[in-house]
Amino acid sequence: MITERLFYQDSWMKEFSGEVLECRQEKQGYRVRLDRTAFYPEGGGQPYDTGFLNDIPVLQVQEIEGEIWHFLEKPMEPGMKVTGKIDWERRFDLMQQHSGEHIVSGMIHERYGYNNIGFHMGPETITIDFDGEIPEEELKEIEYQANKYVWENHPIEITYPTKEGREKLPYRSKKELTGEVRIVTWPGADMCACCGVHVKNSGEIGQIMLLSSQRAKGGVRIEMLCGIRALQHSNQLKEQNRKISNLLSAKWKETAQAVERLQEEYQNTRFQLIGMEYEKIERITREKAGQGDQLLFEHQMSGESGRKLAAEVMETCGGRCGVFCGDDQKGYRYAIGEKNGDLREFVKKMNQKLQGRGGGKPFFVQGSVQASEEEIRNFFENGEE
Numbered sequence: 001m002i003t004e005r006l007f008y009q010d011s012w013m014k015e016f017s018g019e020v021l022e023c024r025q026e027k028q029g030y031r032v033r034l035d036r037t038a039f040y041p042e043g044g045g046q047p048y049d050t051g052f053l054n055d056i057p058v059l060q061v062q063e064i065e066g067e068i069w070h071f072l073e074k075p076m077e078p079g080m081k082v083t084g085k086i087d088w089e090r091r092f093d094l095m096q097q098h099s100g101e102h103i104v105s106g107m108i109h110e111r112y113g114y115n116n117i118g119f120h121m122g123p124e125t126i127t128i129d130f131d132g133e134i135p136e137e138e139l140k141e142i143e144y145q146a147n148k149y150v151w152e153n154h155p156i157e158i159t160y161p162t163k164e165g166r167e168k169l170p171y172r173s174k175k176e177l178t179g180e181v182r183i184v185t186w187p188g189a190d191m192c193a194c195c196g197v198h199v200k201n202s203g204e205i206g207q208i209m210l211l212s213s214q215r216a217k218g219g220v221r222i223e224m225l226c227g228i229r230a231l232q233h234s235n236q237l238k239e240q241n242r243k244i245s246n247l248l249s250a251k252w253k254e255t256a257q258a259v260e261r262l263q264e265e266y267q268n269t270r271f272q273l274i275g276m277e278y279e280k281i282e283r284i285t286r287e288k289a290g291q292g293d294q295l296l297f298e299h300q301m302s303g304e305s306g307r308k309l310a311a312e313v314m315e316t317c318g319g320r321c322g323v324f325c326g327d328d329q330k331g332y333r334y335a336i337g338e339k340n341g342d343l344r345e346f347v348k349k350m351n352q353k354l355q356g357r358g359g360g361k362p363f364f365v366q367g368s369v370q371a372s373e374e375e376i377r378n379f380f381e382n383g384e385e
């Protein structure tokens with residue numbers, strides 16, 4: 001006996017009663033076949049339904065060699081009466097996404113002649129691949145037309161035309177079809193061979209949101225969301241924008257401008273800081289002229305400025321100049337220079353002793369050490385031997 005497919009009779013059926021025909025043990029758990037079911041098995045890009053048979057969770061539903069199997073943790077006796085309950089939130093979400101995908105694919109097919117060559121319903125977003133490019137700015141227009149179609153609340157039409165009847169129909173299909181073919185039509189928007197379950201009226205989709213389009217495989221990949229996912233997405237955006245708006249004390253429509261101003265201020269502050277560091281470098285260089293070997297700790301200075309400081313001081317101090325930027329917790333970045341000197345041996349020893357790494361030219365080296373200021377000072381004073 002073939003299982004009656006209740007999901008094709010009524011896609012809004014959330015609960016049904018039936019009888020167990022067969023139960024088989026699997027490596028893990030059991031699989032059960034019923035005389036009738038409203039559980040949609042995976043197929044046509046649409047994931048399977050989950051829910052309950054009596055009080056046993058239905059973990060997954062698959063069509064295997066034309067039969068629909070419900071995968072359970074516990075067995076069920078053949079002949080047993082069952083009440084099936086579908087996880088409706090999951091199913092309705094999947095119907096919203098799938099129906100929305102058809103309408104968008106149909107409209108793009110009509111407008112550009114492109115085919116849907118790949119369709120993925122992920123847990124977060126849906127992606128559709130088309131075999132041609134769509135300018136980003138035209139997506140808005142497609143999105144508007146698709147939503148208008150939702151608002152107009154068109155009823156779906158599902159037919160099973162004969163082979164001859166089918167030949168006259170301009171339906172979309174990914175492959176050559178044989179046997180009974182189910183044609184899902186959104187009048188005026190799409191006609192497509194499909195085995196999935198759909199909403200009954202386009203209004204049930206709620207909203208269609210085209211998120212992005214990216215070039216892929218010589219065509220374009222569109223990322224979209226429908227119904228509840230579109231609502232959740234806009235709620236996340238609202239929440240993010242609300243936080244930014246509060247942090248920047250900006251009106252919600254002016255957060256981008258506020259970020260621009262903040263960036264500008266940040267750049268100015270950075271330039272000021274660099275200017276101040278350069279002034280400091282000049283001052284220290286003047287102070288240290290002719291003073292011989294130098295060991296300088298600059299806890300606030302950037303490594304880049306530290307390098308500049310070492311390079312400037314070594315020119316005039318008349319000895320070796322080491323600059324260490326950082327702190328005892330994170331370690332220090334160093335730059336050491338000696339005009340016409342050869343620091344290679346010295347730095348090799350220093351890196352060994354102070355857990356450091358780095359190198360450079362004989363007269364100028366850079367790197368980092370994992371050591372405290374005290375350990376570094378000790379090394380410079382007497383650690384060479």
Ligand SMILES: [Zn+2]
Pocket residue numbers: 044098102192193194195196
């Ligand atoms: Zn479909």
